[in-house]
Every structure is written in C-alpha cells, then in structure tokens.
Amino acid sequence: MPISLESLARSRILVVGDAMLDRYWFGAVDRISPEAPVPIVRVTREEERIGAAANVAYNVVTLGAQASLLTVVGDDEASRTLEALVAKTGIQPHFGRDAQLKTTVKLRVIGRQQQLIRVDFENTPKTEILASQSASFLRLLPNHDAVLFSDYGKGGLAHVSDMIESSLAAGKPILIDPKGSDYSRYKNATVITPNRNELQQVIGAWDTEAELQARAQNLRSQLGLQAVLLTRSEEGMSLFDAQGHLHVAAQAREVFDVTGAGDTVIATLAAFVGAGMGLREALPLANRAGGLVVGKFGTATVSYAELMASVQGVLQ
Numbered sequence: 001m002p003i004s005l006e007s008l009a010r011s012r013i014l015v016v017g018d019a020m021l022d023r024y025w026f027g028a029v030d031r032i033s034p035e036a037p038v039p040i041v042r043v044t045r046e047e048e049r050i051g052a053a054a055n056v057a058y059n060v061v062t063l064g065a066q067a068s069l070l071t072v073v074g075d076d077e078a079s080r081t082l083e084a085l086v087a088k089t090g091i092q093p094h095f096g097r098d099a100q101l102k103t104t105v106k107l108r109v110i111g112r113q114q115q116l117i118r119v120d121f122e123n124t125p126k127t128e129i130l131a132s133q134s135a136s137f138l139r140l141l142p143n144h145d146a147v148l149f150s151d152y153g154k155g156g157l158a159h160v161s162d163m164i165e166s167s168l169a170a171g172k173p174i175l176i177d178p179k180g181s182d183y184s185r186y187k188n189a190t191v192i193t194p195n196r197n198e199l200q201q202v203i204g205a206w207d208t209e210a211e212l213q214a215r216a217q218n219l220r221s222q223l224g225l226q227a228v229l230l231t232r233s234e235e236g237m238s239l240f241d242a243q244g245h246l247h248v249a250a251q252a253r254e255v256f257d258v259t260g261a262g263d264t265v266i267a268t269l270a271a272f273v274g275a276g277m278g279l280r281e282a283l284p285l286a287n288r289a290g291g292l293v294v295g296k297f298g299t300a301t302v303s304y305a306e307l308m309a310s311v312q313g314v315l316q
C-alpha cells in the first residue's frame, strides 16, 4: 500500500477557486411550442450537484483527506443551495459573498434522454470581495499542507499570483488546474494540470511527441514550474519535470461520463502530495482515480477504498 488512510486523513488541502452549481431539469416533451419552433419541456425532476472548485474539494474529502474551500459566491438562491450541498460533504466552507455576483449555475434541460439546452448564469466578482478573500487565504494557509487552485475562468482567481507567492514563502506545494491563454500568472507553481485543449491554447498544436515534450519543457522553465501534467483523456497523462517525462496510459475499463475527470485527477494528486508523496509517485494514483470516475454515471468522486482496490498489484 503506497500510503495509509491514516496519513491521507491528515493531509489538509486548501482549495481556492471558482465554485459552481450544476443543475439538471429532467422532463417530458409532449409538444412543440406555439410561440416558437421549440419543444416544451414539462419538468418532472430536478437534480443539483456541486461543481468546479467545489467538486474538486468534494473529491479531496471523498478520498479521505481534508479540504477547505475558499470561494466567492453571490447572495442568491443558487449560493444557498450550493452552501447546503457543500455542508453535507465534510468540506470546510469559506464562502465570500458578493451581492452583485450571480453564483455560477449551469442549468441543463433534459427531455427525451437528451440535453436540449444549457443555460449559464454567471458574471465576474467585484475586486473588493476578492481582496477580502486574499486576507482569508493568508489566515487559512498555515493550517494546510498543500494549496490547490481550481481556475474555471470565472474571475475568482484574480489574485492568484499573490496567493502563489505567499504559498511559496510558506513552503506549501501549489497545484493548479489552469484556464485561458496567459499562464504567466501561475509562475512558480509546483504543477499545473492542463488538458489537451488547454495546453494547445498556450503552446500551440503539436504533431509529434518530441514536439510536445520540447514545448512543454520550454513552458515549464519559462514559468519556473516544477512540473507540467498534461491530462490526455483516453491517452492517459504525461508529466514533464526536471527529470524528463513520465507517461501513464489511461486505466478506464468502461467510460460512461467523462465530465469531472480532471477535477478528480488534481484532487487526488493534491491529497497524496499533501500527505508527503512526490508527484511522480502520486501520478499513477491520480490516473487510476481519473479512470475510475469516468466509469461512473452521476457520481464524480472516488473513495480511498475504491482506489486502493483498483491499484492493488499494480504498484507493488
């Protein structure tokens, strides 16, 4: 066994970033609207799930480690729903409220087994609230073993560079799920975990593995990162660090639902790194966890017991 549940349970992860509420409206489609050529959905069931940074924190606690969630939400129904859901998970919540902010909600309307439309509610948080988040960050930092920034590009991480600097000064590992085309704000982090599209936006499309390696290493040294972890969906993942590169093949037996796999990967990596493991050691575990979560419908988290059952024999 690579690390005991007891030592994992002592690993404290500070998750900072954009939280969301994923909302699903399921219904029956019986007729077309007389108002426009669109179906009418009679909603029969509603489902809500915590998303983005909140889902990352949920993955940390499901594994058996500890997670605090520092995020900014609105002062609306969605934020209260999100808070109630988070309260059930064991995550330590630190929610900043901005009355002008609409809590990010992704509403999917599903009829006849298919998604008919997705409606997004979102805007950007105010700078004063974000400044107060930075103060909370400094207060929380000493009581955590690793910092995880979950950037979903909604504006909650405007001060990420300052927070990285404080984390560095405190000697904490820094893991970042990045967004956008400007990674200069992630300078000096321990590891960033872009997926294929995200990395392409920054280093351009690659034709060969050699080209990918050269450009990923170049990005790594430019940004002063310890490592770049490229998550490659069905191709597994590749780590680029000072030693070179390490590739692990995808482990999924069945694939049902790929959304949230990236959240599971970074949460698993952070939980084990927070417990004292090296990135290269934690990598196969994170890959396994990603492979397990894509095999699940609905749930997007993996427990320690499930993960250990799946890696048994593989790591020995």
Ligand SMILES: Nc1ncnc2c1ncn2[C@@H]1O[C@H](COP(=O)(O)OP(=O)(O)OP(=O)(O)O)[C@@H](O)[C@H]1O
Binding pocket: 194, 195, 196, 230, 231, 232, 233, 234, 235, 236, 237, 250, 251, 252, 255, 258, 259, 260, 261, 262, 263, 264, 265, 286, 287, 288, 290, 291, 294
């Ligand atoms: N189709 C798949 N088959 C096998 N493994 C998969 C598949 N999709 C994802 N995985 C596993 O999950 C990991 C992360 O997936 P991916 O690279 O798609 O992240 P992502 O795009 O950030 O996901 P998301 O943003 O939806 O959370 C992969 O490295 C792999 O281990």
Ligand SMILES: [Mg+2]
Binding pocket: 177, 195, 262, 263
């Ligand atoms: Mg992702």
